[in-house]
Amino acid sequence: MTTTRLSTLLGDALRRQRELHSLTQRELADRAEVSQTTVARVERGVQTPNMATLERLFAAVDAQLTVGLEPLDAHVDAAIVELTARPVAERIAAAGVDKAMDGLGDIPFVFDGPTAALLQGAPVPVPAVDIALAWRDADAFTEWLTRKYAHRWHEKWQEFGYLALDPREPGAHRWQTMVGEIRARMLDELPEAIEIRHGERRYRVVPLAEVEITDARAAGLLRRYRRQRAESPLGARRVGSAG
Template sequence: MTKSSLAQQIAATLRRERTSRFLTQQALADLAGISQSALARIERGDRVPSIPLVERAFATLDLQLRVTVEQLDAHLDAQLDELAARPLADRLDDLPLDRVLERLGDLPHLLTGCTAALIQGVPVPVDGIDLAVRWRDSARFTAWLEAVYGQRWNERWGDYGGLRLEPEEPGEHRWRTRYGEIRAQMCDELPEAIEVKHRDRGYRVVPVGVLELTDPRTASLLQRWRSRAAG
């Protein structure tokens, strides 16, 4: 079943506002007078929730909903345009990339996904660091996640926590850490890589051409950006 874009936007906004106030789902649910399971359903974004329920959750955060209409995915187009107008160095400064890489040390890895595309000059939005990590380095990667206070994404809760960190455990390879969100592509061998240099630092990344063939999320954004650039 295709998820509703509206439900996902409500889910992402509520989750962002709740976590920015350092509230757990249970804490916000108690304040709003609703059940934690109801709040979890809203934050999962599986379906459009009850509007009164959503309004109650936002009101507890001293916020209210506003409804507007726009061209389909106009917010994404605006984001692509804004990123394209900014120097690459500024876009990289928005990410905790160097701190993550320094902390990873000699753990074998590559940058992949939207992170790799951004480093190669493509103005795509990046909301976390995308890594490729070998399965045989899983134990070291798990130790690293523990060191940076990682919490595993819990699809059932629509939130982080409540799951074991190890990539071998069932669930999406997505963690919240002290450096923001980390997403991992676990693989038997690291993909083909190239090195891209910025400010005297080299970044080993999966080439854009490979990403277009292997990463649907990144490929979709690349196609959208190219269509806008050509238009």
């Protein structure tokens, strides 16, 4: 049941082909002689069936699988290249930062991790909005998660499920909500923050130097970005303001 990059890619490909053929999950399941549950779980990336079943699923939408190789994590480098070419405002919108900020309302927080790096100009992928919160605001945050019909990340099953929402309860500090996925770093006190302005909006963020120390994901993405920038003089001149 573990979600992997490959299972996510397979699920996305199957869903696109099914929608291209205007099929429901039930109709595809009937064509491939599998259950609708199997189709749903494959499309969500939480189940990778055996090769025979995969071939039947794709054959049912007039497609077949091919096998190829690429350098490890090449998709991350490709995402950074793609983001580099986009204006910062587009990157922020695509990451759902404003939607999350408006949704969180009066809960005290600062942007953290890859999200803070993005807001400070680094063209890094942001699959979830990262924030830092103080433990004293755990009750307010839990109430907010409840109102936003949140599901918490289940480490064992590698999917969002019906776990206790309270960050003080055991579990990953990662939730799927009505405003997108939220990842929280819970601290005794909010970290020192700086204010970043984009357009008419202001964002309180953890400084980039601190982000690199406290968040291994962000540090790894920034290393990849800087390596690309160093290897491409044109790219360095175009996006050199990200530090």
